[in-house]
Amino acid sequence: MLTLDQARAALASARRVAVLTGAGVSAESGIPTFRDAQTxxxxxxxxxxxxxxxxxxxxxxxxxxxxxxxxxxxxxAQPNGAHTLLAQLEREKGAGFFLATQNVDGLHARAGSGMGGGQMVELHGSLASARDExxxxxxxxxxxxxxxxxxxxxxxxxxxxxxVWFGEYLAPADLEAAQAAFYEADVALILGTSGLVYPAAGLARHTQVGGGLVIEINTADTELTSQMDFSLRDLASSGLARLMRVG
CATH class of the missing domain: 3.30.1600.10 (SIR2/SIRT2 'Small Domain')
Incomplete structure (x- = not known):
């Protein structure tokens, strides 16, 4: 298991960084989880x-x-500190940055992700879009x-x-791009996701198979914690700030 300083150094020196985000990132913007939205x-x-x-x-x-x-x-809702820091990290890493999100709220794009030289895919789609039947x-x-x-x-x-609804598959092009990016990553960040939903939860393993390090930030242990090279128990926004030495 890495120390926080070692994790910081690995992220700072990484040429290729892949990130997976889940509902915990959006929760800080006041967006309820999928099931909590049933009110x-x-x-x-x-x-x-x-x-x-x-x-x-x-x-x-x-x-x-x-x-x-x-x-x-x-x-x-408005993007929070985690969205902003990930957009900053993309600008720092450029073409070596890849963000895969399970969230459908569009907050990453509104914070600037996908516009700083890297790539972003919304694995589960977007509430701001519709598809011709x-x-x-x-x-x-x-x-x-x-x-x-x-x-x-x-x-x-x-x-x-x-x-992407129950019973449907992720877009093959998005999943393949994510799998390739995580395999090639020097460092992967797993933020605010329970690690229960596959195939997204399997992306961390691609980084480890490729020889990279995997860092998790979550408020509680997850299904993936035991596999991580470093786990930080924190909110996504403050955890990222600590990892990136911001503030």
């Missing part, structure tokens, strides 16, 4: 009853009402106040939320 009117539904192809085929209007509400919620093309949604559901593509086709 009020929606408390009578299980997430599986709304986030699956079968649910959508049964009642697309209901599913879109739920996603429109979630889209409005995340649009009101006929052509598969992806389009940005209008602002929540202007959103009419179900939305139509420029071709006039109905669009579905651009989210």
């Amino acid at each position: 009020g009117h929606w408390a009578r539904f299980r997430p599986e009853d709304l986030a699956s192809p079968d649910a959508y085929h049964r009642d697309p209007d209901l599913v879109w009402q739920w996603y429109a509400g979630r889209y409005a919620d995340v649009t009101r 006929v052509t598969g093309e992806v389009f940005a949604l209008p602002a929540p106040a202007d959103l009419v559901t179900p939305p139509r593509s420029p071709a006039g086709n109905r669009m579905r939320p651009h989210i």
Whole structure:
């Protein structure tokens, strides 16, 4: 197990850095986890009853009402310190930086990730986008106040939320890019994720197979902790600040 100083030195000297983020990163922006979002009117539904192809085929209007509400919620939220520091880290590492997020709130992009010379993939999709049911093309949604559901593509086709639902697979190109980046990484950071959802949870192993180091930041032990080269028990924002010697 590395010390904090050794972990800092490894990250500072790494030419290639791969990052995986989960719900713990967004929690600091006030965004509830997937299951915690089931409040009020929606408390009578299980997430599986709304986030699956079968649910959508049964009642697309209901599913879109739920996603429109979630889209409005995340649009009101603001990126936090973890998002900002990851965008800073990308600018420092340039083309050697890769961010894979399991979050669908778009906060990484709003903080500048993907615009500092590195690459970002949203493994589970984005609440701010919808996909043409006929052509598969992806389009940005209008602002929540202007959103009419179900939305139509420029071709006039109905669009579905651009989210990976229960029973669906991750986009092959995104998963392959992430696996390659983690395999090639000198250092991988695993931030705010439980390590329960595969195949994303398996990315850390790709770094270790490739000879790199893996650092975890989480408020509690996870399914991945025992495999880590260094684990920091902290919030993503303050943990990253300590790791990057910021502040």
